[in-house]
Structures are given as C-alpha cells and as structure tokens.
Amino acid sequence: MSCFTRRDLIYGSLCSAFLTYVPAVSAKTPQIIDVRTWPADEYTRVTIESDAPLKLNYFMLRVADPIRLVVDMDGLRLTDKLKNIIQKVKPNDPYIQRIRCGQYKPTVVRITIDFKQDVSPQIFSLKPAGTYKYRTVFDVYPVQEKDPILAILKKEEEEPDAVQKLVAQVAEGQKRMEENREEADADQLEQILAGIESGTLVPVKPEVQPSAGKTPKPSSQTSKPPVIASTKKKPQKTETKTTSKRRTRALVIMIDPGHGGEDPGAIGKRYRTREKDVVLSVAKILRAELNRLEGFRALLTRDGDYFVPLQRRVQKARAAKADFFVSIHADAWVKPAAKGSSLFVLNTKGRVSSSNKWLARNQNNADLIGGANISTKDKQIARILMDMSFTAQVSDSTIYGAYILNELSRINQLHKSKVEQANFAVLKAPDIPSVLVETAFLSNPEEERKLRTQAFQRKLACAIGNGILKGFGRKAVLA
Ligand SMILES: [Zn+2]
Structure with missing residues (x-):
C-alpha cells in the first residue's frame, strides 16, 4: 500500500x-x-x-x-x-x-x-x-471515510470514468430540478384554488417568464403566496398533480455556511465578529428547523470551524443529490452605512455590476485564503461543469431566491430589493438551484450587533427556511 x-x-x-x-x-x-x-x-x-x-x-x-x-x-x-x-x-x-x-x-x-x-x-x-x-x-x-456523503464523493473521484458519470449525474439532477418545479407549480395551483374557494385570495396574473430582476413585491400585510410562472414549457401532462402523488424521497437541502477555518470571511469593526461563526450558527438553526419537518432532509457543507474549498461544497451537494443549495454569508463594505440583506444567483454571462463583480471576486478568494489544494482533476471537473447549460438552474434559482428574499424583507431591510446576479464559484452546479444569501452587513455596527444575537440568527434562518418551503410549494411554518 x-x-x-x-x-x-x-x-x-x-x-x-x-x-x-x-x-x-x-x-x-x-x-x-x-x-x-x-x-x-x-x-x-x-x-x-x-x-x-x-x-x-x-x-x-x-x-x-x-x-x-x-x-x-x-x-x-x-x-x-x-x-x-x-x-x-x-x-x-x-x-x-x-x-x-x-x-x-x-x-x-x-x-x-x-x-x-x-x-x-x-x-x-x-x-x-x-x-x-x-x-x-x-x-x-x-x-476510511465515515461521512456517507464524503465516502460517495471519494469513490466517485477514484472511478476511471468519472467524467461520464458526472455528465449522467447532472442530467439526473436536471430532471429532478424539473420535477420539483412542476410539483411546486401544481401545489401553487392547489393553494390558489383553495384560496379562491375560501374567498381569501384574488387570483394574480402569472408572469410569463421570471427574470433576474423580478421579485415578488415584499409585503408584510398579506400572506398570499406570490404566483410564479413555470420556468419550463408547460408540462404536457394534463392531469393535476395532487399531494398524494408526491414522491416519497425527502427533499434534500444543502446548507452552506460560508468560509471557515483559515478563512474567517468578513470581520465586524466594532465587536470583531467573524462571518464564519455567524453564518455557521444561522446554518445550524436552519438545518435543525428543516429537519423537524416531514419530507425534508437538511445537510451542512461544514458543521465546524474548518475550511471546505468552494468546489467541494458544490460536489457535496451533488453527491447528496441535493434539491436545493443555499450558501449563507454576511456582507461587508468599506462604508459602514451599507446595510440590509441581499440574495444572489449565478451569473454566467452578460453584465454584472462592478460592485457585484467585486463581491464575487472577494468570495471566490475564499479558496486562496482558506487554502484549497486543487488537483488537476478538480480543474477538469470545473471546466466540464462550466460548459453545461445553466439556463434552467439560474431561472429556478431566481424563483426560489425571490421567495427567500421576500421572507427576508419581513425581518430585515433589503440591501437590494431584487434577486442579484454574480459569478460566485459556489453557485456553479448546473443541476441544483443555488442561491447565496448575504444576511446582513458585518461592516454596519447596528447589523453587526444584531447578527451576534441568537434571536436575529433565528429570524434569518426561519426566513430562509420559509422561502425554501414556499419555493417547493409548501407552507411557511418556521418561526
Ligand atoms: Zn462571505
């Protein structure tokens, strides 16, 4: 040996x-x-x-x-x-x-x-x-790897036909993504019909195509779900799906607390609060809350203070056959006045604002600061994945993201009121809807103070969780 x-x-x-x-x-x-x-x-x-x-x-x-x-x-x-x-x-x-x-x-x-x-x-x-x-x-x-997901990952990496397997995996994941979307649509329809019958809901005209800039209007006075359009061509099947038809597999949510270990992330000015600690705390609350619900299985990309390379986080999500990926961060900006929550999906092409470019570069630097040992194979995998289409992923991510942002608007001011796009490495799974949440600004003294409290961490976790639930056509139940 x-x-x-x-x-x-x-x-x-x-x-x-x-x-x-x-x-x-x-x-x-x-x-x-x-x-x-x-x-x-x-x-x-x-x-x-x-x-x-x-x-x-x-x-x-x-x-x-x-x-x-x-x-x-x-x-x-x-x-x-x-x-x-x-x-x-x-x-x-x-x-x-x-x-x-x-x-x-x-x-x-x-x-x-x-x-x-x-x-x-x-x-x-x-x-x-x-x-x-x-x-x-x-x-x-x-x-001998003890973690079942890591064991899968290690095995996959050692297989000689890893590339073909990866392509097949992505195809499977994209199918799963589509099923989830259709199922959520059907659930939306049921909820809306029930709402109309009971007189609590006035139908809203569905949007034709969701775009990155579209976010359901944040409104705290109404509890009606925003009506969203399907990202796909309408399913050919004419029968209405019912909850009884829902598959038995649990929905897997991969929660990614940003940074860790050598990489502290942003550091608060007043209390020296480290981003890696705050986001881990929020992620753990979210995991516990989602795992209490039937039909959900929440996992973390890291559950302690150690660094996980960006691509590894995505690979973990894929090995777990995740239905959704959410990366949790806390923002920082040179000016202490900047505050509020924001949410990002992947930008694969087109225009990105200079501040979003800066942000992506900053976050992607995590591998340099945290210390990633990137092999030739890792680079090969990244290249193959980047050649795949992200259209459906970004489209779905935008919808889930809009729900989450809407929930966040109930508990915190929004830094940007619509779903933003940036080229974050951690969002690069073509087969898993992926969003990155910037919970609040550690560089803002008031938000830093809030981010340190268990109460606010809980609010953030529940808001993200409720947004995810709504994205999957379920009711928001976390509080
Ligand atoms: Zn961060």
Missing part, C-alpha cells in the same frame, strides 16, 4: 520547484509566524505560516506505533513560537494524538505528528493570500 496519496506525489514535484526559488544560505532564515490547527471530523488541518517559503522533506512511518508523519524543515531554528505547536493541538482532535518538535540538525527542525488512527495526509503549500504570508498545510484525512 502506498504511503502517500496522489496529491502527496504532486507535492513531490512542488518540492523541487521550491528548491529553485528558496533563498540561498546568505538570505535570512524563514521565521515561523504562527501555527494553527483546525480539528474536524472531516479532516484536521495544521497550518504553519512563515515569512518565507519553507523547504521540507517528509515521510510517513506506518510501522511505528502510533503511526506518525515526520517532517523535516530545513533552514529553521527552533523557537518558542514553534514549540507552541504542541499546545495548539486540541485534545479532542479526532486524528492527531500529539505533535512534537525538536532541533534535529543545526539547521533542521523536525516535527513529528503522532496519529490516533491510520490517516491519509495531504501536504501542500500556499503562496501569500489575504493577510497571510507563506503557508505549509498538513491536511489529515481518515483513510
């Missing part, structure tokens, strides 16, 4: 590339700036940040008890800061038992990571990004 994963082998060449630009002896020795650990069930990350690239050699000792990874860092002197690495490993880390370090040779510091179980480490380096300098990253994955 090979000791190292495919990515480790890639790193081998990366290492030699390093040799070409690592400063000669006369240059100053690298200084360790910080050592951080991000323990999580999915994987544990250890990051060593330095002011210059580190030159290192490493090997895995599987015959040892415990199994360990030995890393020799060249051109380093052992400092107190580096010794702190030992204290940084949390005792509840699922994979790492302890980390030791010592001055192995006059200019070589040796780090030994003892593991609790057999692991598959991925080691890679990151160039300076955001506020970070050079980083050497050790991602410790379990050999």
Whole structure:
C-alpha cells in the first residue's frame, strides 16, 4: 500500500520547484509566524505560516506505533513560537494524538505528528493570500471515510470514468430540478384554488417568464403566496398533480455556511465578529428547523470551524443529490452605512455590476485564503461543469431566491430589493438551484450587533427556511 496519496506525489514535484526559488544560505532564515490547527471530523488541518517559503522533506512511518508523519524543515531554528505547536493541538482532535518538535540538525527542525488512527495526509503549500504570508498545510484525512456523503464523493473521484458519470449525474439532477418545479407549480395551483374557494385570495396574473430582476413585491400585510410562472414549457401532462402523488424521497437541502477555518470571511469593526461563526450558527438553526419537518432532509457543507474549498461544497451537494443549495454569508463594505440583506444567483454571462463583480471576486478568494489544494482533476471537473447549460438552474434559482428574499424583507431591510446576479464559484452546479444569501452587513455596527444575537440568527434562518418551503410549494411554518 502506498504511503502517500496522489496529491502527496504532486507535492513531490512542488518540492523541487521550491528548491529553485528558496533563498540561498546568505538570505535570512524563514521565521515561523504562527501555527494553527483546525480539528474536524472531516479532516484536521495544521497550518504553519512563515515569512518565507519553507523547504521540507517528509515521510510517513506506518510501522511505528502510533503511526506518525515526520517532517523535516530545513533552514529553521527552533523557537518558542514553534514549540507552541504542541499546545495548539486540541485534545479532542479526532486524528492527531500529539505533535512534537525538536532541533534535529543545526539547521533542521523536525516535527513529528503522532496519529490516533491510520490517516491519509495531504501536504501542500500556499503562496501569500489575504493577510497571510507563506503557508505549509498538513491536511489529515481518515483513510476510511465515515461521512456517507464524503465516502460517495471519494469513490466517485477514484472511478476511471468519472467524467461520464458526472455528465449522467447532472442530467439526473436536471430532471429532478424539473420535477420539483412542476410539483411546486401544481401545489401553487392547489393553494390558489383553495384560496379562491375560501374567498381569501384574488387570483394574480402569472408572469410569463421570471427574470433576474423580478421579485415578488415584499409585503408584510398579506400572506398570499406570490404566483410564479413555470420556468419550463408547460408540462404536457394534463392531469393535476395532487399531494398524494408526491414522491416519497425527502427533499434534500444543502446548507452552506460560508468560509471557515483559515478563512474567517468578513470581520465586524466594532465587536470583531467573524462571518464564519455567524453564518455557521444561522446554518445550524436552519438545518435543525428543516429537519423537524416531514419530507425534508437538511445537510451542512461544514458543521465546524474548518475550511471546505468552494468546489467541494458544490460536489457535496451533488453527491447528496441535493434539491436545493443555499450558501449563507454576511456582507461587508468599506462604508459602514451599507446595510440590509441581499440574495444572489449565478451569473454566467452578460453584465454584472462592478460592485457585484467585486463581491464575487472577494468570495471566490475564499479558496486562496482558506487554502484549497486543487488537483488537476478538480480543474477538469470545473471546466466540464462550466460548459453545461445553466439556463434552467439560474431561472429556478431566481424563483426560489425571490421567495427567500421576500421572507427576508419581513425581518430585515433589503440591501437590494431584487434577486442579484454574480459569478460566485459556489453557485456553479448546473443541476441544483443555488442561491447565496448575504444576511446582513458585518461592516454596519447596528447589523453587526444584531447578527451576534441568537434571536436575529433565528429570524434569518426561519426566513430562509420559509422561502425554501414556499419555493417547493409548501407552507411557511418556521418561526
Ligand atoms: Zn462571505
């Protein structure tokens, strides 16, 4: 059995590339700036940040008890800061038992990571990004994946005909998307008919084609559902669908708390509130609320403080056969006056306002700041997906998004009153309606204060949840 994963082998060449630009002896020795650990069930990350690239050699000792990874860092002197690495490993880390370090040779510091179980480490380096300098990253994955969705993902990635499988998967997902839309339409019709019969509802003329700019008018005084047009040509079937015909499969909602781990996202000015914490909290409330409902299964792309690369979040949604994807964020702007909620769907072409471009670039930078180890295969998958049609996805996302935005308008001021478009990497699943919610502005002192409260986090979660429910033709019941 090979000791190292495919990515480790890639790193081998990366290492030699390093040799070409690592400063000669006369240059100053690298200084360790910080050592951080991000323990999580999915994987544990250890990051060593330095002011210059580190030159290192490493090997895995599987015959040892415990199994360990030995890393020799060249051109380093052992400092107190580096010794702190030992204290940084949390005792509840699922994979790492302890980390030791010592001055192995006059200019070589040796780090030994003892593991609790057999692991598959991925080691890679990151160039300076955001506020970070050079980083050497050790991602410790379990050999046997425990999470069923990740297990599916890993298996898929290793299959030789992964590309064909992906294309088939997308086709299946697009079919699911269409079924959901038709079903929701039928439910809308039932609700409307019931409303007309009881005299509580006056029929509204359906719009012919929903466009990105169309949002049901936010109105808090009425509870009638906005009537929306189907994104597809009218279904050929003439019979009216009833609830009894609803399929038995639960609707899978993938909730994506933005950022995490190395990537804190936006940081509030007044209380230093971190976006990654607030959005995780909102996401967890939303998951709990949706999971209480019959016919819904809500999942998170991350349930702790660790980073998940953007494409990985989309892949998780696809592996879970998600019916809907919602990424939760908190905004920030240079001017503290900016406030309110906004909602985005993917823009694949056409005009994007410069502020939305800025926002997308900022969010997509998450992979650089959070630290993604992107393989050639990842790039290949991304390219294939981008060649597919997003028309139906964006159209459906706009409808779901409009419902969510409408619900958000009941609990918060809207920053933009219509569904916006931007080129967010996390929204790039051609087969899953996907939206990104900017809950409020962390850069606005008043909204930062609100975002920190459990009450407001709950309001946000319920508003998003109710919007999703309405999008699927169900009643808004979360409060
Ligand atoms: Zn964000």
